[in-house]
Amino acid sequence: MSRTRGYLILLLSALIPVMTAAAVGAAERSTCLSCHGERKILNKGTHLYIDPAKYESTTHERIGCVACHTGVTPRHPADGVRPSRAKCEECHAAVYAEYEKSSHSAYAGCTDCHKPHAVKPLLAVSGRDINIQCAKCHDNSATVKSHAKWLPQAALHIDALPCITCHTGSKETVITLYMAKRAGDSRLGGVALAGYEDLRSFIPPGKKIGRVIDSNGDGAVSLDELKAFNTSSQFKHISLLGTMMPEVVTHSFQILANRWDCTFCHASGPNAQQTSQLAFPEQGGTYSRMIVEKGAILDILYGTPDFYMTGFTRNKTLSIIGILIVASGLMVPILHGTLRFLTRSRRKER
């Protein structure tokens, strides 16, 4: 009894600083951002500016500026004291430990890939966002070139897949569909990912962006809803492009031998019927995901007309039609050949 109470007190006392930090955080954030969120601070140095729209959609926003920057005095910035910066590993010990073990930790630190004031969870980013992080050091055309040595359609793969699907150890991948729009200036053959603004006019008033496709609002996308979306003339300029995202984030950046084998992705195993996800662009550049009905990515016409992975998302009915065409071709030699054999004496007589 007293032991339990002891634990309870321990727990509460551990929670208090967090709770007060959260409360204070909100207040301090607005004071900090009253300078650091204003564009005029750019004059003092671009590194001092924090984009409030981006910051406010992060989880870090909830822990507050001073959780990471202690030592900001009331006289800041006039006091000339440089506030501290928390080290990521103080709070992300597990990720840090994992990353330290990978050889990549010698090449890049946490803040080379993550801006502390604009962090996003995996579910809120697109594959394109991730590859932009990597492209800071791994020049895109150089990557395409080095991968083309062994990877057919390297440009397509590098465009369509996040690097981490091949270079981190998540055992499972999730087919994720992104909304794309026609755009003359994009690298993607005139197609770019669509943002919230591109879809704003299609969102029913007062509803979330998911309702653009999820018309019945049940929080999931069915094949019928996809069909309606794909055949609607309203959305002629919007298409769904697919990619494979890792199911979980790992920080063991490495070369994985099994990704060298195309059938890791290009063979329809038990996963072919998997549910997939649709990523809707949100304001502030993040994404929200919605589950898509099982098997929809295999539908020939109306599921995902612009997403196909050779060998993996093939349609069974169509495969059978093709085999029947071949079989009917084979019947000619078989039937004619049999009759020919049976009547061979008639031709010899001649």
Added chain:
Amino acid sequence: MTEQTPPEQVYLTPTPVRIWHWLNALGIVTLCVTGIQIRFPEYANIFGTYKAAIRLHDIAGITVSISFLLWIFYYLVVARNIAKVYVPTLADIKSGLFQQAFFYFFNYFLGKDNPHTATPDNKFNAIQKVTYFMTMFLLIPLVVVSGLLLMNIAPLRAWIIAIGGIKFLVDAHYLLACSFFAFLCVHVYMATLGHTPFAHFRQMWTGWEKMEHTG
């Protein structure tokens, strides 16, 4: 040249057409076999790895495309008899098809003669004309165009979306491929129906055909 050869032979298939034909045949057969592995990798691992099948498929596809250009160039620019040789006439459609089919599926078994005699300007019977016409003017161009689009998805994505999406393209490519497979079965078999089983093959290799009624 012509004087030295026995009069019962006729020069039916000029060298460029023969070069095209065998490049094309090799290409299409390779495409079919690699294609099986590409669509059904769990069931068919013919070339060791998936990418070996893809690479070979790409090379064969380019071979077929280039040899198709050779074929067009020869028939349009050099020989200029493409219309005569390949385009079925009204008579071909109205009566020729039936006559020829009647021969293949009835009279042939009775041991009667082929109603069609091949000459350089009229070397195909009605059935050949119709199937070769469809193959060369419809199937090959479609399969080449869909194949080239599929080899360049990233740069041509907007076009692919405009024609109905990559799934439509892939599935059309697949059904076309199956039609080629079926064509091949029939074509190779029908080629053994000459006055000897190998007469047409010899002709397609040397260019010279022995006239049937003299044999």
